[in-house]
Amino acid sequence: MTAVIERPAAPPVRAPWRDRVRRAAIWAALVFVTLAVVRQVTGANALTSAGTVNDAIGLAVPIGLAALGGLFSERAGVVNIGLEGMMIFGTWFAGWAGYQWGPWAAVLGGIAGGALFGLVHALATVTFGVDHIISGVAINIIAVGATRYLSSRFFLGREDGGVNQSPSVPLIGRVGVPGAGGPLGTLEGKHWFLVSDLAGLLRGLFTDVSLLTILAVLLVPAAFWLLWRTGFGLRLRSVGESPVAAESLGVPVYTMKYAGVVISGALAGLGGAFLVTVYDGKFLENQTGGRGFIGLAAMIFGNWRPGGLAAGSALFGYTDSLRLREGSAAVHALLLFAAILLAILAIRAGVTRRWIPAGALAVAAVGFGVVFAVTDQVPAVLTPLVPYAVTLVVLALAAKRLRMPAADGLRYRKGETG
Amino acid sequence: MISPLLLRRLGMGVLAPVLALVMAFVIVAIVLQLSGFDAFGVFGRMAQVGFLDKYLIRSLDKAVPYFFAGCAIAVGFRMALFNIGVEGQYRIAALIAAWVGAKLSLPPVLHVLAIVVVAMAVGSAAAAIPAVLKVTRNVNEVVSTIMLNFILGGVGTWLLVSYLRNTSGTGNNTETALIPPSGRMPAADSVLNAIGFQVPPGESVTGLIFVAIALGIVLWVLINKTRFGFGLRASGLNPIAAQASGISSKGMIIKAMLLSGALAGFVGLPELLSNNYKFVSDTFPQQLGFTGIAVALLGRNTPLGIALGAFLFGFLETTTGALQFSANPALKIPTEMALVMQGAILLSVVIAYELVRRFELLLEGRAVAKAAEKLPDPDPEPAGAAA
Structure with a gap:
C-alpha cells in the first residue's frame, strides 16, 4: 500500500490583486466624494461636470497609451525615453495613412510607425548594446526632423497639407448609451451634493465616447492580463528582472526584449494615432506636446504597474481637461481638493504613528489651504506642469515604495554572467 | 618611438x-x-559650399553654443551622470541673465562679466535640484531632469509673462528688454581677420569663441590634471573603488552637477551677448541641450573632440541651409x-x-593569447609519459 502524503490544508489566501482592487476602489470613492465636497464649497461646477469627465478621459488616453508603452519596454528591462519620438512618428504615419484610407487605417499606420521606431530602439539597445537613454534621445531628435522632412515631401502641395500638417483625416465615430444623456443631464443640472456629481460622472463616461477610447481603456486590463497572467508575460518580466537567470532557464532574452520594445513603440504610436483620429483630424507638428514624457511620468507615478499608470494618466488628463475647459478658476478649486486629500493622508499616517510623514503631509495640506485662501486663480501657464511636478514629488517622497524592474536600463550581452 | x-x-x-x-x-x-x-550631389555641394569663407564663418559661429552644451553634458558623462537637464538649465539661466543684464548699468567689461556670472549661477542652481534629489533621495537624475526641463520651461514662461517682460517696449511680445551696449560682447571678426581668416561683410563670429577656447583648455586641465578631475573620472569608471579610496561619491555628484549647470549657463550667452541682446520667448534657440548630448558623444567627452563635433554640427546646419537656395531641385x-x-x-x-x-x-x-603561447609551458609533461 502506498503511503498517502497528507498535504496540510492551504491557508485561505486572498489573491493580492483582489486586495489591491478593493483598496483602489476605496481610494477612488474617497477622491470622488472629496471632489463633490469641493465642488459644493467652491461652486466650481466644472469639477465633476460630464464635459470635464469626458474630456479628461480623452486627454488621459494618449498619456495612458504612452505609459503602457513604457511599461512593456521597461518590464523587459529597456528604458524607453524615446516614447515621445515614437509617438511623433505615430502621429505622422497616422496622418499619412489616414488621409488616404480613412481613420482606421490611420490607427494601423500609427501603430506601425511607432513599432518601426520601437524596432530601431531595440536594434540599438539590445543588439548593439547602446546606452538606452542615448538611443532614446536620438530617436526623439530624429523624430522631430524626420517628420517635418517627410511632411514637406508627402503633404506639401496637397489640399490642407503643408510642412507642418497633413491633409484632413476623418474622425473616428463616437458612441454612447442611448437615452442616458437626457435624464442624467437634468439631474446634473440640479447641482445636488453627490447625486449631481455622480450623474455628471456617468454622463461623461457613457455618452459621446470615441470607439478608440473604449479600445484604449480596454488595453489596460489586457496589458495586465498579458504581462501577469500568461507565460509570455512571465518571460518578458523575467528578462527585465534578471536576464541571466531568465537565460539559464531557456528564455530567449533578446527576443523577449525585442518584443517588449516593439510593443512599446506600437502603443506609443497608437497614442499618436489617437491624437490624429479623435482630436485634431490631421497630423500637426508638435501635436504630441510632450505627452510621451508625461506618459513616462505616469508610468513612474504608477510604480511600473498597469493600474497605477492608469490612475496617473487619469489624474494628469483630469487636470489638463479642467484647465482647457474652465481655465484657472476651476484649477484653483483643485488646490482645496489637494489640501483635503493631503490632510486625510496626514491623519492616516498619524493613526499609524508615522509621525514624520504625518507632519510633512500636514504642513503640505496647510500650505495648499493657505495658497487656496489667499489667491483666486492659478496662473494658466503653470497648470500644464502638474504632471511633472507631481511625479517629481512622488519620486522624492515615495522613492522607497517605488520599485522598478531590477535590471531596467542595464546592458545585457548574451552569455555574460551577472 | x-x-x-x-x-x-x-x-x-x-x-x-x-x-x-x-x-x-x-x-x-x-x-x-x-x-x-541626388545624395552624392548633395554631399558634394555641401562640401563645396561649406568651405567658402561665408559658410565657414557661419559654421564657426554656430558651433560656439554647441561647444558649451557639449562641455556641460561631457562633465556629467565623465562620472557617468546623465544631465539631460542642460536643456532646461540653459534656458532659465539665459532668461534670468538677460533680465538682469538689461537692468544693470555697469562699465563695459564688468557688465558682460556680471551677465556671465548670473547665467552660471542660475544654471548651477537649476542643476543643484536633481543633484540634491539624487544624493538625498536616490532619485535617478535622468527622470528628474526630464521632469525639470518641463517645470523650468513653464516657470520661465510664467516669470517672463508676469514679471520679466519688457513692458515699456513695443507691442505685447514676450521678451526681455534689450541689454545695453556696455553688456554686449565685441565680435571676434577683427582678431579672426588678423590671424588669416577672411570674415565677409554681413557675417560675424561671436567673441565668445575665445571664451569657448579658454574654457576648453581650463576644462581639460581640470579634468585631466587636478585632484577634482581625478575624483570625477574615478567615480565615473568605478564608483565603489573611488569611494574606497576616499572620494566622496555624494560630494562628487553635487560638484559635477553644479559644474555642468554652470557650463550650461554659457549655452544661451551667444544669443544674449552677440546676436539678439534679449531673451525672446518664441525665437530663443531650443534643443541645444539635446544637441549637446550628440556633440559630447561624438567628441568622446574631451574638449578638443567636442570642439570638432560642435563645428561639424554647425557645418551641417549652415550647408543644408545653403542648399535651400540651390537651383537644382535634386539638391534642394x-x-x-x-x-x-x-x-x-x-x-x-x-x-x-x-x-x-x-x-x-x-x-x-588575441594579443593575450599570443603572449601566452610564447611563455614557457609552466607544467611540461614528462617525456614518454603518454606512451
Whole structure:
C-alpha cells in the first residue's frame, strides 16, 4: 500500500490583486466624494461636470497609451525615453495613412510607425548594446526632423497639407448609451451634493465616447492580463528582472526584449494615432506636446504597474481637461481638493504613528489651504506642469515604495554572467 | 618611438568617429536617394559650399553654443551622470541673465562679466535640484531632469509673462528688454581677420569663441590634471573603488552637477551677448541641450573632440541651409535634413563606439593569447609519459 502524503490544508489566501482592487476602489470613492465636497464649497461646477469627465478621459488616453508603452519596454528591462519620438512618428504615419484610407487605417499606420521606431530602439539597445537613454534621445531628435522632412515631401502641395500638417483625416465615430444623456443631464443640472456629481460622472463616461477610447481603456486590463497572467508575460518580466537567470532557464532574452520594445513603440504610436483620429483630424507638428514624457511620468507615478499608470494618466488628463475647459478658476478649486486629500493622508499616517510623514503631509495640506485662501486663480501657464511636478514629488517622497524592474536600463550581452 | 600599443589606441580613437560618420552618411544617403534627391550631389555641394569663407564663418559661429552644451553634458558623462537637464538649465539661466543684464548699468567689461556670472549661477542652481534629489533621495537624475526641463520651461514662461517682460517696449511680445551696449560682447571678426581668416561683410563670429577656447583648455586641465578631475573620472569608471579610496561619491555628484549647470549657463550667452541682446520667448534657440548630448558623444567627452563635433554640427546646419537656395531641385533638400543627419550621427556614434570597443576587446584577447603561447609551458609533461 502506498503511503498517502497528507498535504496540510492551504491557508485561505486572498489573491493580492483582489486586495489591491478593493483598496483602489476605496481610494477612488474617497477622491470622488472629496471632489463633490469641493465642488459644493467652491461652486466650481466644472469639477465633476460630464464635459470635464469626458474630456479628461480623452486627454488621459494618449498619456495612458504612452505609459503602457513604457511599461512593456521597461518590464523587459529597456528604458524607453524615446516614447515621445515614437509617438511623433505615430502621429505622422497616422496622418499619412489616414488621409488616404480613412481613420482606421490611420490607427494601423500609427501603430506601425511607432513599432518601426520601437524596432530601431531595440536594434540599438539590445543588439548593439547602446546606452538606452542615448538611443532614446536620438530617436526623439530624429523624430522631430524626420517628420517635418517627410511632411514637406508627402503633404506639401496637397489640399490642407503643408510642412507642418497633413491633409484632413476623418474622425473616428463616437458612441454612447442611448437615452442616458437626457435624464442624467437634468439631474446634473440640479447641482445636488453627490447625486449631481455622480450623474455628471456617468454622463461623461457613457455618452459621446470615441470607439478608440473604449479600445484604449480596454488595453489596460489586457496589458495586465498579458504581462501577469500568461507565460509570455512571465518571460518578458523575467528578462527585465534578471536576464541571466531568465537565460539559464531557456528564455530567449533578446527576443523577449525585442518584443517588449516593439510593443512599446506600437502603443506609443497608437497614442499618436489617437491624437490624429479623435482630436485634431490631421497630423500637426508638435501635436504630441510632450505627452510621451508625461506618459513616462505616469508610468513612474504608477510604480511600473498597469493600474497605477492608469490612475496617473487619469489624474494628469483630469487636470489638463479642467484647465482647457474652465481655465484657472476651476484649477484653483483643485488646490482645496489637494489640501483635503493631503490632510486625510496626514491623519492616516498619524493613526499609524508615522509621525514624520504625518507632519510633512500636514504642513503640505496647510500650505495648499493657505495658497487656496489667499489667491483666486492659478496662473494658466503653470497648470500644464502638474504632471511633472507631481511625479517629481512622488519620486522624492515615495522613492522607497517605488520599485522598478531590477535590471531596467542595464546592458545585457548574451552569455555574460551577472 | 611610439609604442605599437599607443599607436593602436590612437587608431581606435580615430576609427570610431570615422566609422560613425560613414554609417551616418550611408543612412542619410539612403534616405535622400529614396525621397528622390541626388545624395552624392548633395554631399558634394555641401562640401563645396561649406568651405567658402561665408559658410565657414557661419559654421564657426554656430558651433560656439554647441561647444558649451557639449562641455556641460561631457562633465556629467565623465562620472557617468546623465544631465539631460542642460536643456532646461540653459534656458532659465539665459532668461534670468538677460533680465538682469538689461537692468544693470555697469562699465563695459564688468557688465558682460556680471551677465556671465548670473547665467552660471542660475544654471548651477537649476542643476543643484536633481543633484540634491539624487544624493538625498536616490532619485535617478535622468527622470528628474526630464521632469525639470518641463517645470523650468513653464516657470520661465510664467516669470517672463508676469514679471520679466519688457513692458515699456513695443507691442505685447514676450521678451526681455534689450541689454545695453556696455553688456554686449565685441565680435571676434577683427582678431579672426588678423590671424588669416577672411570674415565677409554681413557675417560675424561671436567673441565668445575665445571664451569657448579658454574654457576648453581650463576644462581639460581640470579634468585631466587636478585632484577634482581625478575624483570625477574615478567615480565615473568605478564608483565603489573611488569611494574606497576616499572620494566622496555624494560630494562628487553635487560638484559635477553644479559644474555642468554652470557650463550650461554659457549655452544661451551667444544669443544674449552677440546676436539678439534679449531673451525672446518664441525665437530663443531650443534643443541645444539635446544637441549637446550628440556633440559630447561624438567628441568622446574631451574638449578638443567636442570642439570638432560642435563645428561639424554647425557645418551641417549652415550647408543644408545653403542648399535651400540651390537651383537644382535634386539638391534642394529641406533644412530639416540637418536634424535628421544630427540624429543619425548620434545613433551611429554610439553604435560605432560599441562595435569598436568589441573589436578592441577581441584584439586584446588575441594579443593575450599570443603572449601566452610564447611563455614557457609552466607544467611540461614528462617525456614518454603518454606512451
